[in-house]
Amino acid sequence: MKPEPVLAAVEVIDVCKSFPNVRALDHVSLRVEQGEFFALLGPNGAGKTTLISILAGLARADSGQARIMGFDTVAQARDARLSLGVVPQELVFDPFFTVREMLELQASYYGVRGAGAWIDEILHHLDLTDKANTNMRALSGGMKRRVLVGQALVHRPPVIVLDEPTAGVDVELRQNLWTFIKRLNREGHTIILTTHYLEEAEALCQRVAMLKGGRVVALDTTANLLRGASGITVEIAADAVPEAWRGRAAVQATGAFGFTLAGYGELEPLLAAFRESGIAIAEMKLGAADLEQAFLRLTSPTAATAEAA
Secondary structure (H helix, E strand, O other): OOOOOOOOOEEEEEEEEEEOOEEEEEEEEEEEOOOOEEEEEOOOOOOHHHHHHHHOOOOOOOEEEEEEOOEEOOOOHHHHHHOEEEEOOOOOOOOOOEHHHHHHHHHHHOOOOOOHHHHHHHHHHOOOHHHOOOEHHHOOHHHHHHHHHHHHHOOOOOEEEEEOOOOOOOHHHHHHHHHHHHHHHHOOOEEEEEOOOHHHHHHHOOEEEEEEOOEEEEEEEHHHHHHHOOOEEEEEEEOOOOHHHHHHOEEOOOOOEEEEEOOHHHHHHHHHHHHHOOOOEEEEEEEEOOHHHHHHHHHOHHHHHHHHO
């Protein structure tokens, strides 16, 4: 007898979704295995939020299928929703309830009884215990985001989607949150993360899907994507860039010029170009290519031009 195939935590099959004048998702297919820590990355407008909305049953695909733990998000919507917890990007809350009341209300919405001990544990791990009886409207933005995380976890879903969970959150909470989420992942929960902090995805996620223009442009292990971005990065503080290198220079937040090189063999020609152009280098930093370099390589306008060619 052949063993039965392992059920995917999330399965997206040839999903398309359009809005007026926008093709939000264009034949997207991906599979997330049970117990994975999976990253869903892409620039603004790539289709990430639309895909999450379809998984959560908040939007319907024009064509294709989406399943959570084998449950179709349309035909078996109730079971699919019970299997999923979503931390939304927007701060959505009811200003008339306390923190504990919000979590109790969410538990009752999912038919969870006797959730008091689990709610206490959630409050503890999210550093909300001392805010349990505080009205939601009195909380800071970071505190409200913690409550949204708690709401997504209160019915103990096997699949958890975190849509920019640490946006606007202080460093200490970010560390505490990831400690808690990593523990849930070790206990078997599947985690899907969208984030603009690519170092988080690099440190936490085993596999990455990158979306651009509603299409999957990369779907691989984090290690393989990092190998694809092999090379070095060079950040040079100078008044200008040699003409031959202007097309490869990216202006950094610091005002310095950033270059991604295939290896150290390209470093000497770069420095020679600065010398021959009479441009003085005030400061220079070297670094290894990271997930951000892979992200930029796959989602930049030049990548689109290469793909078209």
